[in-house]
Amino acid sequence: MxxxxxxxxxxxxxxxxxxxxxxxxxxxxxxxxxxxxxxxxxxxxxxxxxxxxxxxxxxxxxxxxxxxxxxxxxxxxxxxxxDLPFEAYFAHVAELERLATKICQFEPMLVPGLLQTPEYTRALYEVSHPFATPEYVEEQIQARMDRARILKDATRPEYWVILHEAALRVPVGDPITMAAQLDRLREMVGEHKVLIQVIPFVAGAHTRMGKMMKLMEFEDAPPAVYTEGVHWGNLLDEPGVVKQVQGSYDLLRAAALPPEASLILIKTAAEDHRRCAKST
Structure with missing residues (x-):
């Protein structure tokens, strides 16, 4: 944008x-x-x-x-x-991301939109919108890249992300696309734009296992929570609900690997995708 x-x-x-x-x-x-x-x-x-x-x-x-x-x-x-280049249910969330001082996000299956490479985003849209025109797909890719610019600003939010290991292992696009996406995650951690932790498969079942969540804090407004399903989303700011979701996020963080060990797992997954590419 x-x-x-x-x-x-x-x-x-x-x-x-x-x-x-x-x-x-x-x-x-x-x-x-x-x-x-x-x-x-x-x-x-x-x-x-x-x-x-x-x-x-x-x-x-x-x-x-x-x-x-x-x-x-x-x-x-x-x-x-x-007029916003997002689905109606997400448009307000995109505005709040820009205002947030802190974002804490959990994704069980996918790399969050703010951290995606263009190639990863393209692969997602081509799978989820198989009849979309190339022009539509390119518009969506550009909108997502524009949205991610908040992480380049001097006033960028403090951004914490917890991923399940499935988000590293389940292929989106070809193996090279996945490897490059995981490399990008490591680069962004190195640039101090995000702190990432991974919940490994060996951790077993855990709270909110299949539900993405995003908690946003603001300088002059109460915190809010966003959760999402298939073609819908809920933006919630009732204090009791926000407190419950924060508790769930704390449990997810407790189940996750420390940041350093998480980076090693991300690197290992990227190498596995590259080996897969060479063998095909």
Whole structure:
């Protein structure tokens, strides 16, 4: 995504917030009063008005109902989300990644999108979207690479990743693609852009074994959790739920190898993929 495009979209969200504040004040609601009517805190209304956070669709719809704005906020929300190069269920998460000060992620089967090489991403899309046009696949690859730029920024988030060994062993694309992807993981650890731990097969079953999770912390907002299934995703920020997920993540970290041993396992898996390539 071009930097200008991001700036334009942020300006649109700032307009969304300014309009929310103007219309809330015209209706003589405080932030707390409006929040109570749309089932969020008054602090969240303030963050929406400052474009720190973006409301989810159901919240925008309830704002329209409460302020009697004839669908204005829903229409604007849909327009801004539609313009993003991501599935609708993930678009808000992509925005939050950019704001996060810390991201903790667990992936049971795949390398996380922020760490993928273009070749690995292409192999994933070609398998999951077999009838997609080459142009669509290239657009998705570029969107993912653009999203990963947050790890190049001076203000990049502290990024912790736990992978299951299956993510290193199950081939995505050909063996050379997998080997190069695993090499890239080691490079990014060496560049201090991510800390990676691996749960080995020998660790056996563990909590949340098949569920990806992403915990995000922010400087001026409560933490949030994202979980994902097939063609859907859940973004959650209820404190009790976030606390439970954090507990699950701590158990995963306890089952994982230390960072140094994890890098050795990643290197070994890359070498195994290269041997496989030579034997075919």
């Amino acid at each position: 071009a930097k200008g495009a991001h700036g334009s979209r942020q300006a649109a969200w700032e307009f969304f917030g300014a309009e929310l504040k103007r219309r809330r004040e015209e209706a003589a609601f405080t932030q707390v009063e409006l929040g109570a009517r749309v089932f969020v805190s008054g602090g969240y209304i303030g963050q929406f008005e400052q474009a720190i956070r973006k409301p989810q669709l159901d919240v925008a719809q309830r704002i329209d109902e409460t302020l009697r704005t004839d669908g204005f906020f829903e229409r604007m929300w849909r327009k801004l989300i539609k």
